[in-house]
Amino acid sequence: MAEGTSTTADAEDGLYAGLDERQRYELDRRCDHHPPVNLEQAERHARWRAAVKAVMAEAMRSLPPGRESSLVLSALDDALMYGNAAIARPPMSGARPAGH
Numbered sequence: 001m002a003e004g005t006s007t008t009a010d011a012e013d014g015l016y017a018g019l020d021e022r023q024r025y026e027l028d029r030r031c032d033h034h035p036p037v038n039l040e041q042a043e044r045h046a047r048w049r050a051a052v053k054a055v056m057a058e059a060m061r062s063l064p065p066g067r068e069s070s071l072v073l074s075a076l077d078d079a080l081m082y083g084n085a086a087i088a089r090p091p092m093s094g095a096r097p098a099g100h
Helices: 010-017 021-031 038-062 067-088
Strands: none
Touching: 010 021, 010 038
């Protein structure tokens, strides 16, 4: 191996250096791609996107142009992203069960 190059293991050691196991799990949970694990999960993503899209369409139809309307659409973008993350990501370690 040429000087100055690193292996994937070296890069991962550097990435995780100084992090405990819980922090490593949380870093991976937040940053890694989490494709749907089954059809039910894919359908949950589709339902969530459709629900947010319907609200966004109503906001576009109903609200006058302006800063506040732009903020509403940005907040709905955030809601879409966070909802999809909630569906896709594995649960947080030590998290309470859903609905509690």
